[in-house]
Amino acid sequence: MTSQPPLLEIRDLKKYYPIKSSILKRTSGNVKAVENISLDVYEGETLGVVGESGCGKSTFGRTVxxxxxxxxxxxxxxxxxxxxxxxxxxxxxxxxxxxxxxDPFASLDPRQRIGDAIEEAFIIHTNLSKREREERVRKLLTEVGLKEEYYERYPHEFSGGQRQRIGIARAIALNPTFIVCDEAVSALDVSVQAQIIKLLKKLQESHQLTYLFIAHDLGVVRHVCDRVLVMYLGAAAELAPANQLYNNPLHPYTKALLSAIPRPIPGKKKERIKLEGDLPNPSNYPSGCPFHTRCPLATAKCKNIIPEWREVEKGHFVACHEV
Amino acid sequence: MASEIVTEQQVKMKPKKKESQVVQVFRKLIKNKLAVFGLMIITLQLLMAIFAPFIVAYEPDEQILEATELPIASEGHWLGTDNYGRDMWTRLVYGARISLVVGIISVVIGLAGGITLGLLAGYYKRLDGIIMRFVDLLFAFPGILLAMLIIAMLGTSIVNVVIAISIWSIPGCARIVRGSVLSVKKQEYILAMKSLGAKDSRIIIKHILPNCAAPIIVFATMRMATTILSTSALSFLGLGAQPPSPEWGAMISAGQDYMWTSPHMTIVPGIAIMLVVFAFNVVGDGLRDALDPNMEYPE
Structure with missing residues (x-):
């Protein structure tokens, strides 16, 4: 995997939202949504991004x-x-x-027929005639497991899973190489989730797609992703191949996160790591390691020095002084 | 696998007949009795305006000097005649034409201005401040005063009334449109269009505007009522249509000297104005409910 050049190289990515004081419109501070993320995404892989709500996963995807x-x-x-x-x-x-x-209910224009919604991609990027465009759209609809006749229908006539298929059809219309799935299955119920994930995997094979799979469901991520990035408060905490991450988490935050996965094995009780305190406000960003305010292992060093993003094993990156 | 999914979806999909959104809204609207009454009056006015020469026996300024100030239900003049012996029904019918034309033109111009400003202010954050302060400035004048000011500058005529009332419609419309744009542009489907690489103009015209249509339609209908009322008010004050124009406000103004001897000269156009304004208002109310997807009428 590492032999080929990466499809996407992200270096020291930061995304701050300035806080403007009301009258003079002076910037009085920043909300640090994404703080210093560096990573490579390789062609054909599925890179999972996990973290709690508000940790900057979606902003990261959108910024990319x-x-x-x-x-x-x-x-x-x-x-x-x-x-x-x-x-x-x-x-x-x-x-x-x-x-x-x-949200499959918000991502389609309620006043546009779904065929037209998918067709937009071709109108914007190609010079195909109306008939050719329609043909392509109908083909796409069948490809994502819908019927051609749905072309004429409006979004409100579909279920959540079907709408997500429409969203997928729109995303793959132009034969992209890289797709960000921003919580693409989180709003669906479990059986539909499985269908959509199957569809995504099928399309990945047939179209050689690379996914950035943003999710908060750790079980789904383990099932879908080749590698997983754990984010905490906008910063990268740990990045490793999925199996390695799940079997041998190094960062204390990853450990806490993984210990929260419910286990279907009765009798065998696993110690659950409970984090103290609340998530700090990203507009009042902690000094040093962003996790030090809640970390069970935190030392004075963690308070002052930002831990380096280093590769501890091959392909296993972590940002922690104590590892 | 794929075929399995399709069959499952067939079950989920209700066999629903496709019905355009316009038809759906109309269906909801006609369940509201008041709105239906309003629609009937508006239709009547529309027919009167279009077929005016065919439904009356006289010219609007034709004077029959031997039949002045005939009361209502006189022979040959069922709404009577005025102090010059002009047939009131004829003048009423031609007046319908004037108020409808003035109403439509000034609402259209007002909407064009208001929608443009509202879309720009709502979509582009950096234009928002400037445009909305300008709108606030227009808002600071009481409406009829603003119209009088404009007419004082441009001179009295029905064309200038149209201009004045159009300008007066702009700020209200701009605010309503801006508000809807602000809520629509945060929707994910707008972001989806951006991620497809759509240009701003395409997003604004094809996606934002249609999704702001409901409040705009309601505003336009309500505005028709206000516009017709203001046109008449300005004409009554002598700033709009001038005699012998059969404009309703001008007719009331002409009739006020004969209030005691021939009250129908003021009452007839007065009732006409009242009915039309009422009609546009209730239709506007009905449309607002019909266009609101959260509002369900019992089947």
Whole structure:
């Protein structure tokens, strides 16, 4: 996997939202949504991103796609820098990088027939005639397991799972190489989740897709992903191949997170690590290691010095002084 | 596998007949009795305006000097005649034309201005401050005063009334549109369009505007009522349509000297104004309910 050049190289990515004081519009502080993330995404893999609500997973995904302007850092896609490009310059990359959204009820325009919604992709990026576009859309609909005739229907006529399929059809319409699945299955019930995940895997094989799979369901992530990134308060805590991460977590936050997975094995009770205190406010970012306020192993060093993002084993990165 | 999924979805999908959203809204609207009454009056006015020459026997300024101030239900003049012997019914019918045309034109112009400003202010954060302060400025004047000011600058005529009332419609419309844009643009489907690489103009026209349509339609209908009322008010004050124009407000103004001898000269156009304004208001109310997806009428 590491032999080929990465599809996506992210270096020191930061995304801050300035807090403006009301009258003079002066920036009085920053909400640090993404803090210093560096990683590579390889072609054909599924990289999971997990973390609790509000830890910046979605912002990270959107910033990578250029939907949010990055504050600092670089992103290169197939060797070309795409960070900080203007809308126009980004257009050719948007063909290759797409997104599947969390809420299948909000991600489709209620006043647009679903065929037209998918067709937009072709209107924006190709010069196909109306008939060719329609043909492509119908093909896409069957490819994601829907019927061609659904072309004419409006979003409210579909169930959540079906809508998510429509969202997927729209995302793969232009044959992208990289797709961010932003909690793509979180809003669905379990049986439908399984169907959608199966569909995503099938499409990954047939279209050679690379996924950035953002989720908070650790069970799903283990099942779907090749590698997993654990985020805490906008910063990367640990990155490792899925099996390694689940069997041998190194970062104390990852350990706590994994201990929260319910176990279906009766009798064998596993110690659950309970974290003290609340998630700090990202506008009042902790000094040193962002996790030190809640970490059971925290020392004075953790309070003052930001831990380095280092590779402890091959492919296993962690940001912690105590490992 | 794929075929399994499809069959399962067939079960889930209700065999629902496709019905356009316009038809659905209309269906809901006609369940509201008041709105139906309003629609009937509006239709009547529309027919009167379109077929005016065919449904009356006189010209609007044709004077029959031997038949002045005939009361209601006189022979040949069922609504009577005025002090110059002009047929009241004829003038009423032609007046319907004026108020409808003035109403439609000024609402359309007002909407065009208001929608443009509202879309820009709502979508582009950096334009928001400037545009909305300008709108606040327009709002600071009481409506009829603003219209009088504009007419004082441009001179009295029905065209200037249209201009004045259009300008007066802009701020209200801009605020309503801006508000809807702010809520619509946060929706995920807008982000989805951005991630597809759609241009701003495409997003605004194809996705934001249609999703703001409901409040705009309601505003336009209500505004028709206000506009017709204001046109008449301005004409009554002598700032709009000038005699011998059969504008309803001007008719009331002309009739006020004959209040004691021929009250129908003021009452007839007065009732016409009242009915039309009432009609547009109740239809506007009905539309607001019909367009609200959370509002369900019992089947």
């Amino acid at each position: 796609l250029g939907l949010e302007e990055l504050t600092e850092g670089t992103i290169s896609f197939k060797g070309e820098n795409i960070g900080g490009l203007s809308e126009k310059q980004l257009k050719k990359f948007k063909k290759e990088m797409q997104m599947i959204f969390q």
